[in-house]
Amino acid sequence: MTSHKKILIIDTGGTFNKVYNPISGELEIDKTSSAIKKIASKWLCKFEVINIIGKDSLEITQKDRDIFLNSIKETQHSHIIVIHGTDTMDISASYLAENKLAKYIVFTGAMVPYSIDTVEATANLASAYGYLQALDNHGIYIAMNGAMGSYDMVLKDRVKGCFRIL
Amino acid sequence: MTSHKKILIIDTGGTFNKVYNPISGELEIDKTSSAIKKIASKWLCKFEVINIIGKDSLEITQKDRDIFLNSIKETQHSHIIVIHGTDTMDISASYLAENKLAKYIVFTGAMVPYSIDTVEATANLASAYGYLQALDNHGIYIAMNGAMGSYDMVLKDRVKGCFRIL
Amino acid sequence: MTSHKKILIIDTGGTFNKVYNPISGELEIDKTSSAIKKIASKWLCKFEVINIIGKDSLEITQKDRDIFLNSIKETQHSHIIVIHGTDTMDISASYLAENKLAKYIVFTGAMVPYSIDTVEATANLASAYGYLQALDNHGIYIAMNGAMGSYDMVLKDRVKGCFRIL
Amino acid sequence: MTSHKKILIIDTGGTFNKVYNPISGELEIDKTSSAIKKIASKWLCKFEVINIIGKDSLEITQKDRDIFLNSIKETQHSHIIVIHGTDTMDISASYLAENKLAKYIVFTGAMVPYSIDTVEATANLASAYGYLQALDNHGIYIAMNGAMGSYDMVLKDRVKGCFRIL
Numbered sequence: 001m002t003s004h005k006k007i008l009i010i011d012t013g014g015t016f017n018k019v020y021n022p023i024s025g026e027l028e029i030d031k032t033s034s035a036i037k038k039i040a041s042k043w044l045c046k047f048e049v050i051n052i053i054g055k056d057s058l059e060i061t062q063k064d065r066d067i068f069l070n071s072i073k074e075t076q077h078s079h080i081i082v083i084h085g086t087d088t089m090d091i092s093a094s095y096l097a098e099n100k101l102a103k104y105i106v107f108t109g110a111m112v113p114y115s116i117d118t119v120e121a122t123a124n125l126a127s128a129y130g131y132l133q134a135l136d137n138h139g140i141y142i143a144m145n146g147a148m149g150s151y152d153m154v155l156k157d158r159v160k161g162c163f164r165i166l
Numbered sequence: 167m168t169s170h171k172k173i174l175i176i177d178t179g180g181t182f183n184k185v186y187n188p189i190s191g192e193l194e195i196d197k198t199s200s201a202i203k204k205i206a207s208k209w210l211c212k213f214e215v216i217n218i219i220g221k222d223s224l225e226i227t228q229k230d231r232d233i234f235l236n237s238i239k240e241t242q243h244s245h246i247i248v249i250h251g252t253d254t255m256d257i258s259a260s261y262l263a264e265n266k267l268a269k270y271i272v273f274t275g276a277m278v279p280y281s282i283d284t285v286e287a288t289a290n291l292a293s294a295y296g297y298l299q300a301l302d303n304h305g306i307y308i309a310m311n312g313a314m315g316s317y318d319m320v321l322k323d324r325v326k327g328c329f330r331i332l
Numbered sequence: 333m334t335s336h337k338k339i340l341i342i343d344t345g346g347t348f349n350k351v352y353n354p355i356s357g358e359l360e361i362d363k364t365s366s367a368i369k370k371i372a373s374k375w376l377c378k379f380e381v382i383n384i385i386g387k388d389s390l391e392i393t394q395k396d397r398d399i400f401l402n403s404i405k406e407t408q409h410s411h412i413i414v415i416h417g418t419d420t421m422d423i424s425a426s427y428l429a430e431n432k433l434a435k436y437i438v439f440t441g442a443m444v445p446y447s448i449d450t451v452e453a454t455a456n457l458a459s460a461y462g463y464l465q466a467l468d469n470h471g472i473y474i475a476m477n478g479a480m481g482s483y484d485m486v487l488k489d490r491v492k493g494c495f496r497i498l
Numbered sequence: 499m500t501s502h503k504k505i506l507i508i509d510t511g512g513t514f515n516k517v518y519n520p521i522s523g524e525l526e527i528d529k530t531s532s533a534i535k536k537i538a539s540k541w542l543c544k545f546e547v548i549n550i551i552g553k554d555s556l557e558i559t560q561k562d563r564d565i566f567l568n569s570i571k572e573t574q575h576s577h578i579i580v581i582h583g584t585d586t587m588d589i590s591a592s593y594l595a596e597n598k599l600a601k602y603i604v605f606t607g608a609m610v611p612y613s614i615d616t617v618e619a620t621a622n623l624a625s626a627y628g629y630l631q632a633l634d635n636h637g638i639y640i641a642m643n644g645a646m647g648s649y650d651m652v653l654k655d656r657v658k659g660c661f662r663i664l
Binding site: 456 | 617634
C-alpha cells in the first residue's frame with residue numbers, strides 16, 4: 001500500500017484552467033496546462049500530463065468523450081487523474097464507468113480558476129492525488145471540495161456552488 | 167471504501183503556520199490555525215481542528231510529544247492529520263509508531279509558509295486528506311510534496327528542500 | 333507642496349472591480365468597492381470612497397455621466413480620483429474637461445481585475461494617489477500603467493492592452 | 499507638468515526585497531530586484547533600475563551611504579526613486595539632504611516584503627512614481643503608506659508599524 005503509484009493527469013479543460021484575457025476582457029481556457037505545471041513547481045514534485053479537448057465542460061460533445069475514452073484505453077497508466085469542467089463531470093464519469101475499465105480514475109476540477117484563486121484548484125488536485133495513491137479498487141471516482149468517493153456519490157450542488165457527498 | 171471518514175486535524179505549529187510580523191520583521195507561528203481555516207473556507211468544506219504545542223519543530227520537547235500522544239489517545243477520532251514542522255516530523259512520527267495505536271494518522275506540513283505562498287501548504291494538506299480517506303491499514307504515514315507512504319519511507323531531503331520517497 | 337491633500341475616490345465600476353462569481357462562472361462588478369478597501373487595509377492607510385454607477389464602462393450612458401458630473405460638482409473635495417472602466421475612460425474624462433471644473437481629477441482603472449491579480453490595479457490607484465498629491469494645476473488627468481498626464485495625452489492601446497503616453 | 503519624466507530606481511535592499519529561503523527557513527534580501535521587475539511586468543511598463551548595497555537598513559554603514567551618494571551624483575537622471583529599508587530611511591534621506599543635490603528624490607520601501615504580500619510594496623513604489631512625476635521642486639521626499647512629503651515630514655511609527663505625516 002505504501003508503494004508509490006505513477007499517476008497520469010489527463011487535462012480536458014474546464015474552469016480549473018481558465019485565465020483572464022485582458023484584451024478581450026474574457027476568461028479563456030488555457031490549453032497548455034500551465035496551472036498544473038505551476039502547482040507541480042510549487043509543490044516541489046513532477047506530474048506527467050497530457051492535454052486534450054481543452055473545453056468548458058458545457059461544450060464537450062460525445063465525439064470529445066470518445067477521444068477521451070480512447071486516450072484512457074491507450075495509455076499504459078492504470079492510475080489517472082482527469083481534470084474536467086464541473087458541469088458535465090458526472091456525464092463523462094458515467095460514460096467511463098459504462099466501459100468497465102480495469103483502472104483507477106479520479107475526476108477533479110475547480111469551481112474557481114487556479115489563476116483567480118490558487119487554493120481550491122490546488123486542494124482539489126492534491127486531494128485527488130492523495131486519494132488515488134491509496135485507492136485499492138478499480139473504479140471511477142470524484143474528488144472535489146474535500147468530498148471524495150465513487151463518481152455516483154459525489155455531486156455538484158448548483159445552488160451552493162460546490163460538490164458534496166450524496 | 168467510498169464511505170466518507172470524519173477527520174480530525176491536530177495542528178502542532180511548524181513552517182506551515184508561520185506569518186510575518188511587520189513590527190518585529192520576523193516570521194512567527196500563528197497559534198490560531200488561521201491557515202487551515204482559510205484553506206477550508208476556500209476549499210468550500212469544513213475541518214475539525216485542534217491546536218496544540220504551537221512550535222517550530224526544532225523546539226519540540228519530549229514533554230510536548232507526550233502531550234501530543236495523549237491528545238491522540240484521548241480523541242475518539244480514528245482518522246487524524248497532524249500538521250507538524252518538517253525538521254522533526256520523523257521523530258514525532260516514530261514516537262507515535264512505537265505506541266502501536268489502532269488509528270490512521272497522516273503527518274504533513276510545509277517547506278514554505280501558507281502565508282508566503284499558498285500552494286505547497288494547501289497541496290500537502292489536501293493530499294494528506296485524500297490519502298487518509300482511502301487508507302485501509304492502521305499506521306503512521308507522511309504526505310509531503312506529492313510523496314506519501316509509511317512514515318519511515320518518506321524522508322526530508324535537506325539539500326533539495328523537499329520530501330521524497332526513500 | 334508637502335502639505336497632504338484630502339482625496340476623495342469616486343468608484344464608478346469597471347474591470348478594476350470585477351470579481352468571479354463561481355455560480356454563474358462570470359466576472360461581475362463588485363459595487364461595494366471591496367478592492368479599494370483591501371488596498372487601503374494592506375497599504376495601511378484610509379481612503380474616503382463613494383461608489384456610483386457600478387458598470388462596465390461600455391455600458392455607461394450619458395445619463396450616468398450626468399450623475400457622475402453632479403457628484404463631482406457637489407462634493408467639497410477638490411482632489412478626486414475616479415476609478416473607471418478603461419474602454420470609455422477618455423469619453424468621461426473629456427466630458428468633465430468640457431465643464432471646466434476648478435478641481436484636480438485623476439482617472440484610473442485596471443486592465444486586469446484586482447481580484448485576479450492585485451498588482452496592476454494597486455499600482456494604478458497608488459500612482460494616481462501620488463500624482464494627485466503633487467499636482468499643482470487644475471485639470472483632468474489619467475494615470476494608468478505608469479503613464480500619467482493630461483487626459484488627452486494618455487491613451488489606451490487596444491492592441492497591446494495597456495495605456496501609453498501619446 | 500504633463501511631460502513624462504524619465505525615472506531611475508536605485509534599489510538598496512530592505513524589507514521590500516526580502517524573500518523566503520526554504521532551506522534556511524529565513525527571509526533574505528534578494529539582490530536582483532526581482533520584486534521591482536515583477537511589478538513592472540504586471541504594471542505593463544518598464545523601469546530603469548540599478549541595485550546597490552543590498553542590505554537590511556539596520557546594517558547600512560556610513561561607507562554604504564557614501565557609495566549611495568556617489569551613485570546619485572554620477573547618474574544623469576534628475577528624477578530618482580530610492581528603495582530603502584524602513585528603519586534608517588530617515589538617516590539616508592537626511593544625509594542626501596545635507597548634500598543639497600539639484601535632484602528630485604523620493605524614498606520608499608515596505609513594511610511587508612513584496613514576496614509575502616504584493617499590495618503594500620506595490621502601492622508604495624507606484625505612489626512614489628506618481629508623486630515624482632508631478633513634483634516641481636528639487637528635494638528629498640518620502641512616500642510610504644499613502645503618506646508623502648518632504649523627508650523630514652514623513653516618519654515611521656514603530657508602534658503601529660507604518661509611516662505617517664508628522
